[in-house]
Amino acid sequence: MKYLQIINRMTLEEKASLMSGKDFWQTQDIEHLGIHSIFLADGPHGIRKQAAAADHLGLNPSIPATCFPTAATVANSWNVELGEKVGQYLGEEAAAQKVNVLLGPGINMKRDPLCGRNFEYFSEDPYHAGKMAAGYIRGIQSHGVSACVKHFAVNNQEERRMSIDTIVDERTLREIYLTAFEIAIAEGEPMTVMSSYNQLNGTYTNENLHLMQEILREEWGFEGVVVTDWGGSNDRVAGLIAGNELEMPTTAGETNEDIITAVKSGQIKEEVLDRCVDRLLDLIFTTEEVYKNRNEKSFNVEKHHEAAQQAAEESIVLLKNEDRILPIKKGVKAAIIGDFASEARYQGAGSSIVNPTVRVNTLDSLEQFGIDSIGYEPGFERYGKKSRKKIDKACALAKKADVVLLYIGLDEATEAEGLDRSNMKLPENQIELIHALHETNPNIVAVLSCGSAIEMPWIDKVKGLVHGYLSGQAGAKAILRVLTGEINPSGKLAETYPLRYEDTPAFGSFPGKEVSVEYRESLFIGYRYYDTANVNVLFPFGYGLSYTTFEYSNIQADRDGVTFNITNTGTIAGMEIAQLYVGCRSGNIFRPNKELKGFTKVFLLAGETKTVRILFDDKAFRYFNVKTNRWEIEQADYAIMIGASSADIRLESTLFVEGTDAPLPYDKENIPSMYAGKVRDVTKEEFEYLLGRQVPVPTWDRTRPLGYNDTIAQCQYAKGWLARFAFHLITFAYWFLRKIGKRSTANLIMMSVYHMPFRGIARMTGGIVNMPMLDGLLLMVNGNFFKGMAHFLKERKKLIKAAKLRSLNNEGA
Known part of the structure; x- marks a missing residue:
């Protein structure tokens, strides 16, 4: 030590x-x-x-x-x-x-x-x-x-x-x-x-x-x-x-x-x-060492703001560019529509909320980038309330424009720490706006702001789609630089966008609602599932467009890595993200068709060719063998694939890899769903075979008394009338707050009260409520109101007395 x-x-x-x-x-x-x-x-x-x-x-x-x-x-x-x-x-x-x-x-x-x-x-x-x-x-x-x-x-x-x-x-x-x-x-x-x-x-x-x-x-x-x-x-x-x-x-x-x-x-x-x-x-x-010789208590705000903009610029993803509507040409009359244009959604919610040093506003920055704006209309209520008047005013503005820049996305109360989304949809009032605008002016470029995948049944109603995700305090200018062509977009998706939520591998088992959540889909999450099970998606993992084009050629794979060429075949400079995928071809051990094992980002001038090499590492061919309880390599032929996305493989080679002679970990007949990659309906028997034990009961035992690790939500089953009343009061408060538009406050109830285990009352109150006092509360919850109240008050007195004693001792010291 x-x-x-x-x-x-x-x-x-x-x-x-x-x-x-x-x-x-x-x-x-x-x-x-x-x-x-x-x-x-x-x-x-x-x-x-x-x-x-x-x-x-x-x-x-x-x-x-x-x-x-x-x-x-x-x-x-x-x-x-x-x-x-x-x-x-x-x-x-x-x-x-x-x-x-x-x-x-x-x-x-x-x-x-x-x-x-x-x-x-x-x-x-x-x-x-x-x-x-x-x-x-x-x-x-x-x-x-x-x-x-x-x-x-x-x-x-x-x-x-x-x-x-x-x-x-x-x-x-x-x-x-x-x-x-x-x-x-x-x-x-x-x-x-x-x-x-x-x-x-x-x-x-x-x-x-x-x-x-x-x-x-x-x-x-x-x-x-x-x-x-x-x-x-x-x-x-x-x-x-x-x-x-x-x-x-x-x-x-x-x-x-x-x-x-x-x-x-x-x-x-x-x-x-x-x-x-x-x-x-x-x-x-x-x-502590950093502070011994550090007197400076500030940083260069402007320099850091510029860095935030550069990070956003390289991370923006161009998802659609029909008829080359982008980049926007100078002199084009643009209608700016969407609440997110005036009040950007640029960060998440909960414990990661940052108080920014600078805020950049899209509407204030249009002139700087040469965009000829003919006006702005919000088009929709940010938190989902429908307004025909707002849609009509937006359409009236769109009629006068050559192009519509439509700023849409998910609001702050939809994506937040402590609760999950109820669906993958864009709010209905935004979808109605998209359809109305399309009837008025089909030249729509949607600018999307959200931190996670959404369904896009409306994708055919827009010609351009730029996804800024949650692009930070400088994101507004970063997006405008992409829209106008000052920046050639180079981002690619780090997650798959399915056509609909029902297509996702964990559909039906997310989230766990009571005691447990079962990961029956096993290895097959994201592109691993869609690719193996041949499920069509909207945008695959690793997908993203550019204002230029790239050609891949001349693949050569050896035991240490893979080499290939990339050529910029367009007319402007750009960056391409080349992705290395590996797929085992033996079929003896169930695996996804392909798995990401390397990637690199390459800058290329127009017409330039570069030779790229991606090395294999210790994770390129391994799998975890549950019989030997360690990482092993299966001896087999492996497909070495270079792609522009998981679904756009440009080059492929085959490499034979020697194995570690480990015993096969599974009997195929016991888990047919895994070997087929069809994991939407894995049986309990198959899952138990994978686990090597029985699956625990996933539902609450409503007959036993509530304890430390039961949640406030379980008070609906409590023996104590006060606990049941409190549950219904909390439920009503949540419903009422959402009804009157206070969604963030409603979410706070779910996050910090409804799903909180009882022990959290003690762990998160900094000593105001201790575990012996919590025992009193649980007695009340479980039907012993007077006994519980007496216990709670008794322990509260002890706590106050002990605190006073500590205070006196500290003063004496």
């Missing part, structure tokens, strides 16, 4: 105190030992350090910081170096605001398009997400602060995220849901990892020895700190045993006592606690 001398001077109580936060964002300090508090702040796409009252929901404003494009946006750049540059700017701003740990990037897989937090994640592909995340981490940590890769692991829904049990087989866990973390940790070397809220196969992730010890610590060699998501600690002692050093936020000393009691009783050895303290001290002292 690095800090054994300091640890030997600490009392057991002092060691335990370091394992939980001092307040909402800071760690505990022990000043007489030179141990200072460090600050943790949200910030996957911009620093969110709150100056006043702290919260984890994005309610209170934070210190101004650059709002960069979200991860889902920069993912479309397919540029690891760009991700590293964004990370460098984030790290510089973190250091300027004296933030020690930046809570990001988030790299959970986009298992389903409806996950409410997809805007904050990179991709549906683990290789792509891992590479992009590693770039961010290197950039952030280049300034001496810590990145914190999250949420570890298999956190793919927001509904009931603090208690849902994710049921996934080991091979799928390793190949799909952990590979991005494996790459990020190996290549980015983050100092911190954040555990997720959910359970994994019956155990909370921060208590899961298989995940936290066998894989993270032993197999991957991670030596840094594991911090819980805020309020994400269930059993503090079990978490400590698993190697979860830091619980956030504070519990006002309550869980410290759990640790002290466990050590004194012999439940855990003090050496286990010492190792956790040592790792936390290393984080504290390492991230």
Whole structure:
């Protein structure tokens, strides 16, 4: 241990105190030992350090910081170096605001398009997400602060995220849901990892020895700190045993006592606690170094704003360009329509909300880019209310224009942390506007702003479609530069856009509504499913258009990698994203038809040809064998494919690869759906064969008393009348607030109350309510109102008395 001398001077109580936060964002300090508090702040796409009252929901404003494009946006750049540059700017701003740990990037897989937090994640592909995340981490940590890769692991829904049990087989866990973390940790070397809220196969992730010890610590060699998501600690002692050093936020000393009691009783050895303290001290002292010689408490706002614009420019995706309507030519009369033109949707919602340093407005910038605007009309109500008057006024304006620039998308209340989307549709009032405008003026260029995939049954009503995703504080100008041709678009989708939600592989099993969610589709998420099952999609993974064209030629594959040529066959310079896919051709072990195993972004002048080489790495041919419990290589012929997207393979070669002689892990006849890739209707028997055990009951047991990990939503089944009344009151409040247009407030009820497990009341209130008081509440919930009330008040008095005693002792000291 690095800090054994300091640890030997600490009392057991002092060691335990370091394992939980001092307040909402800071760690505990022990000043007489030179141990200072460090600050943790949200910030996957911009620093969110709150100056006043702290919260984890994005309610209170934070210190101004650059709002960069979200991860889902920069993912479309397919540029690891760009991700590293964004990370460098984030790290510089973190250091300027004296933030020690930046809570990001988030790299959970986009298992389903409806996950409410997809805007904050990179991709549906683990290789792509891992590479992009590693770039961010290197950039952030280049300034001496810590990145914190999250949420570890298999956190793919927001509904009931603090208690849902994710049921996934080991091979799928390793190949799909952990590979991005494996790459990020190996290549980015983050100092911190954040555990997720959910359970994994019956155990909370921060208590899961298989995940936290066998894989993270032993197999991957991670030596840094594991911090819980805020309020994400269930059993503090079990978490400590698993190697979860830091619980956030504070519990006002309550869980410290759990640790002290466990050590004194012999439940855990003090050496286990010492190792956790040592790792936390290393984080504290390492991230403090940056401030010893740093006097500057500011950053170059203008320079960082320009960087945010450059990141947005390279991440914008051109999805449609019928009749070459783009770029817009000078002198063309344009009608600007859509609420998002006047008030851009440029970032997500919840814990990642950034208070931007600068705000760029589209309407104020049109003249700068030579766009001859004949006027603006909102066309629709932002939050979905229908208005025929707005549509008529928009159509009247469109009649006078040569082209309509239509700014549409999803609002802030639709994509948010803590809840999932109810569908993949654009709001109906926007769709009605599109149809009305098409009848008036078919020359429509739609500019789309949203952080996740949507259905587009209206796609034939627009000639051009530019997807800005959530492009940050400078996104408005970035989009205008693409529309006018100042920038040649080079982004490509990092997720598939299905024709309709019913086509998605997890349809019917997302989200888990009660106890658990079953990942029956196994490996087949995103393009892996659509491609293998031959399901048509709207836009495939890796798709994106350019104002120029590219030709691929001369593929040569060897054991170390693949070489090929790319030629810019158009008339202007541009960047092309070449994608390497590998497909095993043996059929002995079920696999997707193709999997991404490499990519590169190449800049080419008009007419220029470049030779490109993409090397194979240790992940190019491997699969996880559940019989040997390790990574193996199947001896077989492999298709080596170079594509402009997952569905547009331009070059192909075959390579024979020697294997590791591992036994075959499956009997084909037991899982026919997997070998066919038809995973929409996997039977319980097939899934249990994959799991190697029985599937747990996915529904609530409504006969038993409610406990710590049951949610407020389950109060509908409570024996106590007060609990049932509270449930109906919460449900009514949610309905009423939506009815009167207060959707963000309604969402807050679902996020912070409805789906909150009872233990969250204690874990998220900073010691105002402790676990003994919670026992009283549960007695009331379970039908013992007076006994529960008496217990609650008794424990409340104890808590107040103990707080006063501590205060007197501190004053005496």
